[in-house]
Amino acid sequence: xxxxxxxxxxxxxxxxxxxxxxxxxxxxxxxxxxxxxxxxxxxxxxxxxxxxxxxxxxxxxxxxxxxxxxxxxxxxxxxxxxxxxxxxxxxxxxxxxxxxxxxxxxxxxxxxxxxxxxxxxxxxxxxxxxxxxxxxxxxxxxxxxxxxxxxxxxxxxxxxxxxxxxxxxxxxxxxxxxxxxxxxxxxxxxxxxxxxxxxxxxxxxxxxxxxxxxxxxxxxxxxxxxxxxxxxxxxxxxxxxxxxxxxxxxxxxxxxxxxxxxxxxxxxxxxxxxxxxxxxxxxxxxxxxxxxxxxxxxxxxxxxxxxxxxxxxxxxxxxxxxxxxxxxxxxxxxxxxxxxxxxxxxxxxxx
Numbered sequence: 001x002x003x004x005x006x007x008x009x010x011x012x013x014x015x016x017x018x019x020x021x022x023x024x025x026x027x028x029x030x031x032x033x034x035x036x037x038x039x040x041x042x043x044x045x046x047x048x049x050x051x052x053x054x055x056x057x058x059x060x061x062x063x064x065x066x067x068x069x070x071x072x073x074x075x076x077x078x079x080x081x082x083x084x085x086x087x088x089x090x091x092x093x094x095x096x097x098x099x100x101x102x103x104x105x106x107x108x109x110x111x112x113x114x115x116x117x118x119x120x121x122x123x124x125x126x127x128x129x130x131x132x133x134x135x136x137x138x139x140x141x142x143x144x145x146x147x148x149x150x151x152x153x154x155x156x157x158x159x160x161x162x163x164x165x166x167x168x169x170x171x172x173x174x175x176x177x178x179x180x181x182x183x184x185x186x187x188x189x190x191x192x193x194x195x196x197x198x199x200x201x202x203x204x205x206x207x208x209x210x211x212x213x214x215x216x217x218x219x220x221x222x223x224x225x226x227x228x229x230x231x232x233x234x235x236x237x238x239x240x241x242x243x244x245x246x247x248x249x250x251x252x253x254x255x256x257x258x259x260x261x262x263x264x265x266x267x268x269x270x271x272x273x274x275x276x277x278x279x280x281x282x283x284x285x286x287x288x289x290x291x292x293x294x295x296x297x298x299x300x301x302x303x304x305x306x307x308x309x310x311x312x313x314x315x316x317x318x319x320x321x322x323x324x325x326x327x328x329x330x331x332x333x334x335x336x337x338x339x340x341x342x343x344x345x346x347x348x349x350x351x
Contacts, residue, residue: 043117143211145247146237148248153205155310212246220327248296
């Protein structure tokens, strides 16, 4: 066995860079200091919310580091305990976070605490909107119309009695649960049953507006799974800055044009009904619209099949924060991809 060298870790990191470390390119692509103005307000708002004052003890972790920790958790679908282990185990994770071997690694309880802090101060939404403004400044503005769609995000099924479910549907909490705080803390009374292609699914629904040009998520909202897609149709376009007013959507949005803001042009797939099937012309139009609309499915495929988006938290507020963070991470990786494409166009031998 050879003796460990002084620069062994640096040599190993260089090897990872040569092989192609995606986190390294992501780290170099994102301007992390642009988020500092939002992150600085997080701890102060959290203390104000809890009525807490400065207390002695271990020095708190950098909010930028913890923000990047939560990005790793969302990108790789890791629990708090798994994430703590992986940060300690992986050199690429430590380099992404800017940590050294002698630095203190956030433990699972710290990760949970900071995620709750970000959730309670609505920071995920602010960071998501901030990054979209950064994308516009870098030349990736929304163009060529908007793609609208929704997907159900699974959550652990709640094993409740029929009577309890009836009470939950009314927006109330069973009296028995109120007396058992530990049980109530593990019961998700916001998630609902929904149906996708006839298959019942329990959880929440993510409604997204994606720009057709760059396939970047411009707006995303989270609702219980039983909320119909058309209920969120108009709100997804309220802050839309797309250069085109064309909107593509599937047949689930038929008949919801009243909620569409003025000036937009709909390209919604036609829907057949019992005794009134689609004509050949309608089928042809649907195929033409689907060639554009299908690009939004690539986004949901990345979120659910690659990032394994799944709601393990309790309540709509945490679910919304989870979905917003996943959308932010997707947009970051999408920026890295678009940047690589630009570099390849400028210099084919690069990348």
